[in-house]
Amino acid sequence: MTEQIETTLNTLKANLTRATEAMATESTTATIKAYSAAKRALDLFQAEQDQTESGERFKNLEQAASWVIKEGYRVSGKTVRNHAHSAGFPKQQKDGSYLLKEIAAYASATWDNPARPALPADGDDDHKKRYLKEQADKLTLANEITRKNYILRSEVEHRCAAAASFLKKDLGNFGPRICDDLVDLVSDYLRGQGLDMEDINLQAVIPDLQERYDKKLDAWLDRYAQSTRFGAETE
Numbered sequence: 001m002t003e004q005i006e007t008t009l010n011t012l013k014a015n016l017t018r019a020t021e022a023m024a025t026e027s028t029t030a031t032i033k034a035y036s037a038a039k040r041a042l043d044l045f046q047a048e049q050d051q052t053e054s055g056e057r058f059k060n061l062e063q064a065a066s067w068v069i070k071e072g073y074r075v076s077g078k079t080v081r082n083h084a085h086s087a088g089f090p091k092q093q094k095d096g097s098y099l100l101k102e103i104a105a106y107a108s109a110t111w112d113n114p115a116r117p118a119l120p121a122d123g124d125d126d127h128k129k130r131y132l133k134e135q136a137d138k139l140t141l142a143n144e145i146t147r148k149n150y151i152l153r154s155e156v157e158h159r160c161a162a163a164a165s166f167l168k169k170d171l172g173n174f175g176p177r178i179c180d181d182l183v184d185l186v187s188d189y190l191r192g193q194g195l196d197m198e199d200i201n202l203q204a205v206i207p208d209l210q211e212r213y214d215k216k217l218d219a220w221l222d223r224y225a226q227s228t229r230f231g232a233e234t235e
Helices: 003-025 029-053 061-070 077-083 100-110 125-146 153-192 202-225
Strands: none
Touching: 003 029, 029 153, 061 077, 061 100, 100 125, 153 202
């Protein structure tokens, strides 16, 4: 790891730490967005470094073309370079590199390779069309993920879990206050009816009210966390 990469990594980690602390202190829309942005920046940087260190990208188009030819595809370096200007060809990264998985997907969908499983026989046009469509779909998906047009499921799950945690905390803090307010409201009403409140200890019911509220809150959150359709509870 170079000094510049290490400095960038430490900066991103520090940003995430500050954002996490700010969110823990006060969970507002702004702090949640700041945390999500800091985490996303760190995750993207680490993913790029992992790909670079593991050799999962080509430094330039020439290196990508050499790999395609070496893999046995019936093309020349010039053909690969010409395709670089075609729609659907893998997008060049900011540092001029190309991702291996995208080059591999494009090559598989575009050029013949005797060393790889052949396409269905020419007489089976339907199978051949389906095969080509599947390869094109894989390439499109890989490109869309790289361009950040799709959000990874893990990121969505993380955001949902964080939002649920904040919601549970806020509603949990709200429970004791609403129980106190409810007791005060009932007490005022009974006094207004001329009842002697010294003989009625409504404060004693607050723990029971709060316990029922907490159980109901847990049941709601558990139900909403399920990956099934649900309706509003009316009981």
